[in-house]
Amino acid sequence: MQALKKIHAGVLEIAYAESGPSNGQPVFLMHGFPYDIHAYDEVSPMLAAAGCRVIVPFLRGYGPTRFLSPSTPRSGEQAALGADLLALMDALQIPKALLAGYDWGGRAACVVAAVWPERCQGLVSFNSYNIQNIAQALVPDLPENEHRLWYQYYFHSERGRAGLEKDRRAVTRLLWKLWSPTWIFNEDTFSKSAAAFDNPDFVEVVIHSYRHRFGLVEGDPAYAEIEARLAKQPAITVPAITFDGEDDGVRKPSYEAPHAQRFSGSRVHRVIPGVGHNMPQEVPEIFGKAVLELVRA
Numbered sequence: 001m002q003a004l005k006k007i008h009a010g011v012l013e014i015a016y017a018e019s020g021p022s023n024g025q026p027v028f029l030m031h032g033f034p035y036d037i038h039a040y041d042e043v044s045p046m047l048a049a050a051g052c053r054v055i056v057p058f059l060r061g062y063g064p065t066r067f068l069s070p071s072t073p074r075s076g077e078q079a080a081l082g083a084d085l086l087a088l089m090d091a092l093q094i095p096k097a098l099l100a101g102y103d104w105g106g107r108a109a110c111v112v113a114a115v116w117p118e119r120c121q122g123l124v125s126f127n128s129y130n131i132q133n134i135a136q137a138l139v140p141d142l143p144e145n146e147h148r149l150w151y152q153y154y155f156h157s158e159r160g161r162a163g164l165e166k167d168r169r170a171v172t173r174l175l176w177k178l179w180s181p182t183w184i185f186n187e188d189t190f191s192k193s194a195a196a197f198d199n200p201d202f203v204e205v206v207i208h209s210y211r212h213r214f215g216l217v218e219g220d221p222a223y224a225e226i227e228a229r230l231a232k233q234p235a236i237t238v239p240a241i242t243f244d245g246e247d248d249g250v251r252k253p254s255y256e257a258p259h260a261q262r263f264s265g266s267r268v269h270r271v272i273p274g275v276g277h278n279m280p281q282e283v284p285e286i287f288g289k290a291v292l293e294l295v296r297a
Helices: 043-048 077-091 103-115 143-155 158-166 168-179 187-199 202-212 221-230 258-262 285-296
Strands: 005-009 012-019 025-030 050-055 098-100 120-126 240-246 267-272
Touching: 005 077, 012 043, 012 077, 025 043, 025 103, 025 221, 043 050, 043 077, 043 168, 050 077, 050 285, 077 103, 077 158, 077 168, 098 103, 103 120, 103 221, 120 285, 143 158, 158 202, 158 221, 168 187, 168 258, 187 202, 240 285
Parallel strands: 025 050, 025 098, 098 120, 120 240, 240 267
Antiparallel strands: 005 012, 012 050
16 A cells, blocks of 8 residues: 555544545545454555555544544444544545445445435445444344354443453454454464554544444434434445355354345345455455446446
């Protein structure tokens, strides 16, 4: 990736990598937790070579991205992530773009696609419809699914907050291994991304995210209107390609039907064998080709 750029966007100074021609089709690649922009190290050149303007931002609480004010709540709620992406598009004067991502970044992309469809040319989303249904968050799931979310329940406690603060790398490295059991990554690969977790707001944003999605803490009032819209589980109307990883350690793969009612536009869903939770880094060619499918549609 090229040298990082920074820009004031909403409540943040967002650090991002940019590649490809400035007049190319804009594509935003959004990383998840606990990852960073290095997840797209192989996807970005592929898209840039195809003529896309590729923008890969660090989310709030990651890497060099910083809050502009110490008084801004360090929220990790889904509405904040979507609002950050929209603010970045505004700051860069990009009226419409193709949005792609997974985990937190996929959620930001889904939020913009659902709430501001006029800003989204198309959507590539890992784990399909990635907007949280907070009203149903405390309804128990099957035990075989519940155990996968141990880390979320851990973060609900002050013990979990302290554990993450004490050793961010140990916690996140374990999650990498559990979530992508068939992906063999080396320490250098992990360390490149783990540096992003040294952000001073990382722990607060992460803890708030995993508590807010269960309705255990209040959100930032600045995003209350967006959260109210998301609570209605709005359909995604833009063209979409969605994925699940057959070996995802967070969410069991599902086929097209379970989320079909959440996509009122054209949608193709694919389950990819041998892929865990970090799809862009595990199979960059497949992810990149999906983005180009929508770019060329």
